[in-house]
Amino acid sequence: MKRLGTFYLQDMRAFLSREIISVNGVISKPGETSISVMDRGFLYGDSVYEVTLTYNRIPFLLDEHLDRLYRSAKSIYMDFSFTREELVSEIFKVVEAIEGDRLYIRIIVTRGEGEINLDPAAAKSNNLVIIGRQLPEYPKSWYEEGVTLIVSDVLRNSKRSIDPGVKSGNYLNNVLAMAEAKEKGAFDAMMLNYKGNITEGTTSNIWIVEGDHFITPPLDAGLLGGITRKSLLLLASKNGLNVSEENITPERLKKADECFLTSSTKEIVPIVKVDDSLIGSGKPGPKTQKLHQIYKQFVLDSIS
Amino acid sequence: MKRLGTFYLQDMRAFLSREIISVNGVISKPGETSISVMDRGFLYGDSVYEVTLTYNRIPFLLDEHLDRLYRSAKSIYMDFSFTREELVSEIFKVVEAIEGDRLYIRIIVTRGEGEINLDPAAAKSNNLVIIGRQLPEYPKSWYEEGVTLIVSDVLRNSKRSIDPGVKSGNYLNNVLAMAEAKEKGAFDAMMLNYKGNITEGTTSNIWIVEGDHFITPPLDAGLLGGITRKSLLLLASKNGLNVSEENITPERLKKADECFLTSSTKEIVPIVKVDDSLIGSGKPGPKTQKLHQIYKQFVLDSIS
Numbered sequence: 001m002k003r004l005g006t007f008y009l010q011d012m013r014a015f016l017s018r019e020i021i022s023v024n025g026v027i028s029k030p031g032e033t034s035i036s037v038m039d040r041g042f043l044y045g046d047s048v049y050e051v052t053l054t055y056n057r058i059p060f061l062l063d064e065h066l067d068r069l070y071r072s073a074k075s076i077y078m079d080f081s082f083t084r085e086e087l088v089s090e091i092f093k094v095v096e097a098i099e100g101d102r103l104y105i106r107i108i109v110t111r112g113e114g115e116i117n118l119d120p121a122a123a124k125s126n127n128l129v130i131i132g133r134q135l136p137e138y139p140k141s142w143y144e145e146g147v148t149l150i151v152s153d154v155l156r157n158s159k160r161s162i163d164p165g166v167k168s169g170n171y172l173n174n175v176l177a178m179a180e181a182k183e184k185g186a187f188d189a190m191m192l193n194y195k196g197n198i199t200e201g202t203t204s205n206i207w208i209v210e211g212d213h214f215i216t217p218p219l220d221a222g223l224l225g226g227i228t229r230k231s232l233l234l235l236a237s238k239n240g241l242n243v244s245e246e247n248i249t250p251e252r253l254k255k256a257d258e259c260f261l262t263s264s265t266k267e268i269v270p271i272v273k274v275d276d277s278l279i280g281s282g283k284p285g286p287k288t289q290k291l292h293q294i295y296k297q298f299v300l301d302s303i304s
Numbered sequence: 305m306k307r308l309g310t311f312y313l314q315d316m317r318a319f320l321s322r323e324i325i326s327v328n329g330v331i332s333k334p335g336e337t338s339i340s341v342m343d344r345g346f347l348y349g350d351s352v353y354e355v356t357l358t359y360n361r362i363p364f365l366l367d368e369h370l371d372r373l374y375r376s377a378k379s380i381y382m383d384f385s386f387t388r389e390e391l392v393s394e395i396f397k398v399v400e401a402i403e404g405d406r407l408y409i410r411i412i413v414t415r416g417e418g419e420i421n422l423d424p425a426a427a428k429s430n431n432l433v434i435i436g437r438q439l440p441e442y443p444k445s446w447y448e449e450g451v452t453l454i455v456s457d458v459l460r461n462s463k464r465s466i467d468p469g470v471k472s473g474n475y476l477n478n479v480l481a482m483a484e485a486k487e488k489g490a491f492d493a494m495m496l497n498y499k500g501n502i503t504e505g506t507t508s509n510i511w512i513v514e515g516d517h518f519i520t521p522p523l524d525a526g527l528l529g530g531i532t533r534k535s536l537l538l539l540a541s542k543n544g545l546n547v548s549e550e551n552i553t554p555e556r557l558k559k560a561d562e563c564f565l566t567s568s569t570k571e572i573v574p575i576v577k578v579d580d581s582l583i584g585s586g587k588p589g590p591k592t593q594k595l596h597q598i599y600k601q602f603v604l605d606s607i608s
Contacts, residue, residue, distance in 0.1 A: 021341055034338035035346060037325055037412075037433050042339060044475035045349025076476065077483050106420065108341075116410065116435070118475065118482040118506050129341050131420070155464040158498070162461070162477050170474040171348035171422065172380065173466050178422040179381050194462070194498070202422050 019133040020097045025090055027097055039127055041110030044118070047169035048072035052227075053135065053265045054103040055303045057095060060264070062088070064227045068167065069107065075166045078111050081125040094132040104135040104265060110169070138266060143292075146272030146284045147187035149201065149261075151250045152177035156191035156199040159222045164199065167224055174202040188261070190253075190274070193222045197247040204263040205229040206271075208248060208256035209287045218245035228262040228295070235294050250274070258285030268292040323437035324401045329394055331401055343431055345414030348422070351473035352376035356531075357439065357569045358407040359607045361399060364568070366392070368531045372471065373411065379470045382415050385429040398436040408439040408569060414473070442570060447596075450576030450588045451491035453505065453565075455554045456481035460495035460503040463526045468503065471528055478506040492565070494557075494578070497526045501551040508567040509533040510575075512552060512560035513591045522549035532566040532599070539598050554578070562589030572596040 021033040041047035049072075050065040059065070066084060073080060080087070087107075095103060108129040114122040154177040157164055162173075174191070181189035181202075188201050198206055200223040207216045214236050219225050236243035253259060254277040260270050268291060270284035325337040345351035353376075354369040363369070370388060377384060384391070391411075399407060412433040418426040458481040461468055466477075478495070485493035485506075494510050497503050502510055504527040511520045518540050523529050540547035557563060558581040564574050572595060574588035 023341065030342065031340075033341050035341050036335075037327065037337050037339050037435065038334065039346070040479075042343070042346045043412075043473070044479055045473055046476055046479055076480060104420075108347075116408075118479050119486050120479060120483050121486060131341065155462065157465045158459065158462060160459040160498075161465070162480070168476055169347070169349050170476040172350055172472055172474040175344075175348055175350055175422050175424060176380060176466070179424050182423050182425060194464075 017098060018100070019131075020094050021132070022090060022094050022128075022130040024128055025093075027093065035110075035127060035129065036113050038113040038116070039110050040112060040114070040123055041108065041127065041169050043116065045169035045171070046076075046078075046120075046123075047108055047110035048076065048078065049106060049108040049167055049169065051104065051106050051264060054095060054101065054105065055299055056101055057103065058303055059091060059095065059105050060299065060302070061227050061231070062091070064230070065107075065264075068225070068227065069109065072166045072168060073109065075163060076168065077120055078109070078126075080109060081112075082128065087128070090128065091130055094130045098132050098134065100134040102135050102137070104131075104133050106131040108169070135265065142187075142266070142269050144284065146270035147261075148185075148273040149271050150181050150184050150186045150189050150275055151198075152180050152189035152191050154180060154189075154191060156193055156222055158194055159220075164222050164224055165219065178202045192250070195247075197221050197249055198253060199223040200226075201261050201263075204261035204266065204269075206248070206253075207232075207260050207262060208253055209258035209285060210256055212242050212287070214241055214243040214287070214291065215246050215248060217248055221247060226262060226264070228264050228267065231298065232262060232268075232291065232295060235298055236291065239294055241291070254279065256280070258288045260288045260291075267295060321402060322404070323435075324398055325436070326394060326398050326432075326434040328432055329397075331397065339414075339431060339433065340417050342417040342420070343414050344416060344418070344427055345412065345431065345473050347420065349473035349475070350380075350382075350424070350427075351412055351414035352380065352382065353410060353412040353471055353473065355408065355410050355568060358399060358405065358409065359603055360405055361407065362607055363395060363399065363409050364603065364606070365531050365535070366395070368534070369411075369568075372529070372531065373413065376470045376472060377413065379467060380472065381424055382413070382430075384413060385416075386432065391432070394432065395434055398434045402436050402438065404438040406439050406441070408435075408437050410435040412473070439569065446491075446570070446573050448588065450574035451565075452489075452577040453575050454485050454488050454490045454493050454579055455502075456484050456493035456495050458484060458493075458495060460497055460526055462498060463524075468526050468528055469523065482506045496554070499551075501525050501553055502557060503527040504530075505565050505567075508565040508570065508573075510552070510557075511536075511564050511566060512557055513562035513589060514560055516546050516591070518545055518547040518591070518595065519550050519552060521552055525551060530566060530568070532568050532571065535602065536566060536572075536595065536599060539602055540595065543598055545595070558583065560584070562592045564592045564595075571599060
């Protein structure tokens, strides 16, 4: 791994901060951290990334996130010029350099710098960027009152062009859907695939409840296999809940009893309105709240 | 425009170089130039760009390129925090700071920095990056012997997801197609749309010749409207050549008499083989060479 800085405990204290960014092992404060404009992440979005949240200062399900990071990289033929052990060590250095229990950790690996040429072989060696920051609690209203989503006119990238299962630096597709949501006063957008089925939110997975049945779209609808999504599929089964992966059209979704989104940082957020349609009673549903309780207990059990 | 540096002639001489990068008006050498890792161009590929070539130190068809830059920005709801006059002035400062007649000029405008949030409103103010460098003549063999392309398995992004007509920082789609080309020992790849028609090369437009008929795919096939492509459509008509925009399947292309690609930096490059099929005689065709002569004359007339 290139340019890995040496970072001593005594230096670290001076840095204690609410936000820290590490570039190839050199830790600095935001505003002092930069990357070459020749980096392919900047030029082409030629990068992969992960976001995890710490509970009690422990990056949650880090192994799962790193497994996905490696899968994303493999999908775009990107090798890493550092070991997984070095990567984990750099992540923990960032965590150690910030105060607070609840930290947002973003891990970005780019293909690196090189001649301006789309050929991946033009890249020399990865750049590794880790952004760590205190994450304030999200507004209680999201969880207690629920949020509104739209069904975006922007279709999710097709698996045959850029697989949405790859968490890459190409996020303009989702930026455009989010822009449409904000234009319409919504919290977020859900995106359809070319068959008209729901794929995912711009940074979350989507679920519905029909009776006592929890349903989320299958991976082959063209979506990112969320870590929280995966945990919930297992947890729901384990807790005797009726759960399955099925294609969901917007029409079906709008008739569901409950609806919610899941993400590593937001956990479970009830969706109470989609476009102009209230979902169920228009208030967060009991099944959504029950699943969130199960998830919270899972987090507690995992970190204790 | 923020952080626009003042750049005097006397400073400029010290910089005279083969490569210069300007970030928000501050000119420096490569290796000294960087951008915040919080820039949305880096995080999401949330940027637009143009590439032009200088002839006799004059950025060729700059107005056309800037028109397209503004169209790209508008398509992704990006405003510029500087005027077109300021932009042109910064481009010429970069040109003035490099020696040589034949310069590659890349103009990148990102949505800027801000909170980590897909919402474009999170961005504060654009970052403007201009990369200028001497561009050595391309190998004569490209023009005299022609090049080999493949038809990529990676489909070009759909207009309903990210319009290929927008020249943005989301280029992973093309990077994957180029990786496939290099894996197969080819010069480049051409990409199909979802209907199976040819759209474009990874950084070029594609043309065929059938008899005395020049044909290139229409914009609605989902491709970037190349500046050279547009010039050639006009020039061909003006010179009494038979030219049209039509959908082209790979099967049709492989039966064509001639085939070539066009780009602002490469001008016209004959394609003599696609996958395992020789095109025509397997050598650069006379009609391709005639059109290139017409284009070269157009360049000469334009800059004199």
